[in-house]
Amino acid sequence: MTDTSATDFLDSRWIMYAQQYRDSFVRLCAHPVDALLDAAGVSEGMYVLDAGTGRGTAARRAQRRGARVRGVDVDPGGIVQARGSGVNATNHPLPELPFADGEFDVVLANFVIDCLDRPRTSLAELRRVLRPGGRIALTLWGARRGAGQDLLGRACEAGGIVLPPDQPSPDEPRDLPPLDADEEFDRTPAGMLELLGEAGFTQTSATEVTWNHETTVGEWWGGLADRLYLRPAYVTPPDRETTARIRAEYERLSAEFPQRDGKLLLPHVALLASGRLT
Template sequence: MTTTDATDAFDAAERAMWAGRTEAYARGFGRLCAHPVPALLDAAGVAAGTRVLDIGTGTGAAALAAGERGALVRAVDADAGMVAEARRRGVAAEVAVLPALPFGDGEFDAVLGNFVLNHVGRPRAALAELRRVLRPGGRLAVTLWGARRGAGQDLLGAALAAGGAVPPSYLPRLDPAEDFARTPDGLAGLLAEAGFTGAGAVELAWHHRTTVEEWWGGAAGGVATVGLVLTAQEAGTVAAVRREYERLCAAFVPQGAENADGEGPLALPHVALLARAVR
């Protein structure tokens, strides 16, 4: 398979992964991904009057937060269902797929990308396009799931492995030629390679507060790679994964917060990367 073929296959798999999963995403993983939004906006210098583009807006969390600061916000997402939900919430959103954006050169003061670079087959081409739509001196801020992971990030994956789940062959796999080091230095280097200046990246660590049922619901709804793996299994395997999941959840229940009905709280440690740069 050529690099082009592998990249096209990755992008096609990503589009299929999110199609029809807006509601399931919003109920679970959407809250997780919204956590870094205030830091993301600060990194991009978003304030009243800032012309902002939110790429991969999903259900609109970053776009709405920017609007609350008085920014002038446009947003795009590759999935029509996500765009429809963002619009319902009041975001000026439209469908667009990186690395092609329907905006002029230098149209924005700030570009936000909240957990987007994970999902594009051509991250360097995508960053070049984001640089194009920024004005000179404009600011880019992005988040990314990195190589260092919190224990809570591996909960569902550990349950899949313990329950005997076998990943399907059609999972998205980024071509190695397009990959980069998922570390602060690696992400900052990628931004510098794309022509940005002043690139820097840090790790963000937090505990995502959720419940046993809410966290399971995202995967059961087919959201993200873990959801593709779970929903590809036979019923018996799904039941085994669920049993292992409930067993493993016990390690993430805060002391004194146990709840026998399975709806009790979880505190899941997560780690992500936050990077900023200037055109």
């Protein structure tokens, strides 16, 4: 029997944050989608699984290439939106999927593996549903970060909140208890090559992708501020006065970044990895 305590925690956290995530990080995470589909070789007639489909961004773009797509996600609200946009999506959290062995030609996971409590186990499940010769492509937040990824974390520190050393920055859409040692992996291109190789993939590739996320001061803050009150790492959540200080520091630090047409340009760095199942 599977111990579902950590998975239940993860499910509840994502449902809690679902609206904030959809309002702020969905556009951010959409940037590498075309490169993700290219790395997987998505083309007409393929049967594609979009794991962690969210609102269906990657699934819709795969459909526009002529692929047949199934989407799965833990967020019921995202599933509703994905279905509303024409994606065949269902609520099935990793690491257990309701599909037969070798059912798909391609598996996509856009910013999913690093948001799971059992990433290696989940990767093995994605491998199981991929046919021999099929391809997998993943994006995830890596060890190297762009300056825009540290904006809110810097504002928190300047406003009087110091995160524990092992706590992800508030800028990251990742909220997990510490991973078990046998599930952890190195979030670098070399680490991704090793992870995919150990999972049985060949013809592997891993690289960094960089981009400037365009947003406004208010928009970026709005999707993140409530996280200051919900994170379990804080023994005492920040009060309104502390939040006001953080907001003031956030606005001050935002002035460091270039703007275009009234939008902040926040540098981001992520990893893109792919492989073939032989």
